[in-house]
Amino acid sequence: MIWDWEFAVEIMPILLQAMLITIGATLAAFVVALLAGLGLALLRFSSPLQAPKRGIRWRLLGGAVEFVRTTPILVQLYFAFYVLPTVGITLPPFVVGMLVLGLHYATYLSEVYRAGIESVARHQWEAGRALNHSRRHMWGRVILPQAVPPMLPVLGNYFIALLKETPFLSAITIVEMLARAKIIGIEYYRYLEPLTIVGILFIVLSVAGAFGVRGLESWNVRRLSQGRTSARRARPEPKGAPLT
Amino acid sequence: MDFTRLVSTILEGLGVSVQVTLISIILTFVISFIAGFGILSRFRALRWTSVVLVNIFRGVSVLVLMFWFYFALPLFGIDLTALVAGVLALSLNQGAYGAEVVRSAIQAVPRGQTEASIALNLSSWHRMRRIILPQAFRIMLPSFGNMQIQLLKASAGVSLITLADLTFQANLLRQSSPQNTTLIFVILLVVYYLLAIPLRASVSGAERLLSKADRA
Numbered sequence: 032m033i034w035d036w037e038f039a040v041e042i043m044p045i046l047l048q049a050m051l052i053t054i055g056a057t058l059a060a061f062v063v064a065l066l067a068g069l070g071l072a073l074l075r076f077s078s079p080l081q082a083p084k085r086g087i088r089w090r091l092l093g094g095a096v097e098f099v100r101t102t103p104i105l106v107q108l109y110f111a112f113y114v115l116p117t118v119g120i121t122l123p124p125f126v127v128g129m130l131v132l133g134l135h136y137a138t139y140l141s142e143v144y145r146a147g148i149e150s151v152a153r154h155q156w157e158a159g160r161a162l163n164h165s166r167r168h169m170w171g172r173v174i175l176p177q178a179v180p181p182m183l184p185v186l187g188n189y190f191i192a193l194l195k196e197t198p199f200l201s202a203i204t205i206v207e208m209l210a211r212a213k214i215i216g217i218e219y220y221r222y223l224e225p226l227t228i229v230g231i232l233f234i235v236l237s238v239a240g241a242f243g244v245r246g247l248e249s250w251n252v253r254r255l256s257q258g259r260t261s262a263r264r265a266r267p268e269p270k271g272a273p274l275t
Numbered sequence: 276m277d278f279t280r281l282v283s284t285i286l287e288g289l290g291v292s293v294q295v296t297l298i299s300i301i302l303t304f305v306i307s308f309i310a311g312f313g314i315l316s317r318f319r320a321l322r323w324t325s326v327v328l329v330n331i332f333r334g335v336s337v338l339v340l341m342f343w344f345y346f347a348l349p350l351f352g353i354d355l356t357a358l359v360a361g362v363l364a365l366s367l368n369q370g371a372y373g374a375e376v377v378r379s380a381i382q383a384v385p386r387g388q389t390e391a392s393i394a395l396n397l398s399s400w401h402r403m404r405r406i407i408l409p410q411a412f413r414i415m416l417p418s419f420g421n422m423q424i425q426l427l428k429a430s431a432g433v434s435l436i437t438l439a440d441l442t443f444q445a446n447l448l449r450q451s452s453p454q455n456t457t458l459i460f461v462i463l464l465v466v467y468y469l470l471a472i473p474l475r476a477s478v479s480g481a482e483r484l485l486s487k488a489d490r491a
Contacts, residue, residue: 102464102468103428103429105431106467109445110463110464114456197336199432209336209342223347233334234330237334238330238334273372274375274425
């Protein structure tokens with residue numbers, strides 16, 4: 032028994048449906064990561080005009096971030112899935128999955144934010160202050176327009192990396208693509224077609240994502256060649272982060 | 276069950292976890308270099324094969340790859356044990372990322388170095404081995420360190436293809452003594468965290484060694 036096209040075509044719609052769950056999970060977790068990462072960055076890092084943050088709370092937070100970053104997502108998923116109910120918090124598995132994936136990636140993204148903001152030259156901050164800009168004006172009109180564009184390709188890479196973590200969600204009963212393929216495999220006792228299709232779908236999604244990231248990169252280059260912002264790029268690679 | 280019993284039961288999976296991680300680290304290293312040089316090869320066929328393979332193994336999720344090796348390959352008559360399937364999936368996936376690390380590090384060595392070696396009439400082997408690689412290796416090191424931790428983290432996935440690693444043991448334990456669920460997973464997380472420490476130390480050690488060799 033080798034590849035059966037009829038069977039492959041038959042299961043395709045079910046797998047495509049599961050792909051929507053995978054994409055939805057990735058998007059939801061990424062939103063969590065973007066927001067929580069921003070929160071973490073604000074708590075952990077300071078603008079170049081302020082004194083760098085030190086002290087016990089800063090250290091504890093840094094240690095916690097490090098801990099989340101160096102322990103497996105799968106174990107974190109189990110932890111949230113099995114331990115939260117014992118303290119009286121019962122959430123649907125999908126929500127648990129989003130929160131865990133999102134928080135894990137927030138620890139990477141906080142570094143992306145930091146690098147993006149640090150890539151804005153110090154004199155921009157000083158000039159902003161010298162011109163007596165309000166805080167809002169300073170961030171909204173001076174810092175962020177320069178800090179955000181170089182972050183976008185990096186964020187895009189993490190988005191693709193996050194997509195590839197979603198099969199771990201199958202371990203906490205979420206039926207995304209891999210779980211669906213496994214169910215089909217058990218039902219028909221044919222694993223080859225569903226697993227191969229899922230693999231191909233993942234490759235298609237991540238290659239498409241990579242093209243998107245390349246688009247963002249060349250958009251950045253075009254912007255920079257118009258000479259509007261400093262040429263420094265955000266290139267963070269926190270310990271334990273997936274390579275992108 | 277008391278604390279020490281819990282710890283010792285979970286640690287029964289330590290051997291498998293360490294084994295999977297260490298073999299994968301070595302294999303990843305080898306694959307990274309082979310594929311990295313493949314991408315840089317001057318032969319078009321080799322170059323394209325490497326690029327395609329790297330994109331396939333990078334694009335597919337490591338867990339999907341693992342399942343594919345374990346459940347789908349036997350249908351082609353290739354029966355891999357769970358250990359081989361797990362290690363192969365981990366190292367091919369991470370090695371594909373590593374190939375890009377190797378490629379970009381080699382390309383990051385200034386062109387003048389290549390030109391100077393040509394001017395000095397060094398053979399191309401000599402040029403790569405003595406001039407380019409030692410400089411490129413330095414650039415690769417932090418990323419390789421990161422990859423080791425990634426591999427350790429991803430190794431927990433082998434519990435899903437029936438390998439009795441740390442995570443697998445913890446899950447069994449949770450089923451047999453559910454009243455200890457919280458403690459079991461706290462222990463498991465801490466064990467993984469502790470395992471990452473020597474991995475990180477090995478890379479910073481290598482970095483120190485190289486910069487010492489530089490000064491000497």
